[in-house]
Amino acid sequence: MADGKTSETCRESLSEPFGALIEKAISLGWPEYEVALALTELAEAYVVKVSARIIIEGSLQSQRVSERLKN
Structure with missing residues (x-):
């Protein structure tokens, strides 16, 4: 982090x-308010994308660790 x-x-x-x-x-x-709204929406979409990738990577790492512990 x-x-x-x-x-x-x-x-x-x-x-x-x-x-x-x-x-x-x-x-x-x-208009300034439209720019602010568009930037907010773009930022939110980016946060969702990055968060999803972090969750997926964490899940994959957890699966790999689990598989190693089984062997």
């Missing part, structure tokens, strides 16, 4: 390009 310093560094790294993405969308005529 990421520690606070790593998370902060990641946020700092993403802050400028994230802001540029927001500004680009607004400059294309999208």
Whole structure:
């Protein structure tokens, strides 16, 4: 699991390009609330994708350990 310093560094790294993405969308005529909603939905979908992968990887690792213990 990421520690606070790593998370902060990641946020700092993403802050400028994230802001540029927001500004680009607004400059294309999208209302700020639509941009915020779209970004929230995209972030939520990404969290679900990553979470699912972590769950699957954990399950596979558990199965491998279980199989080793049987042998």
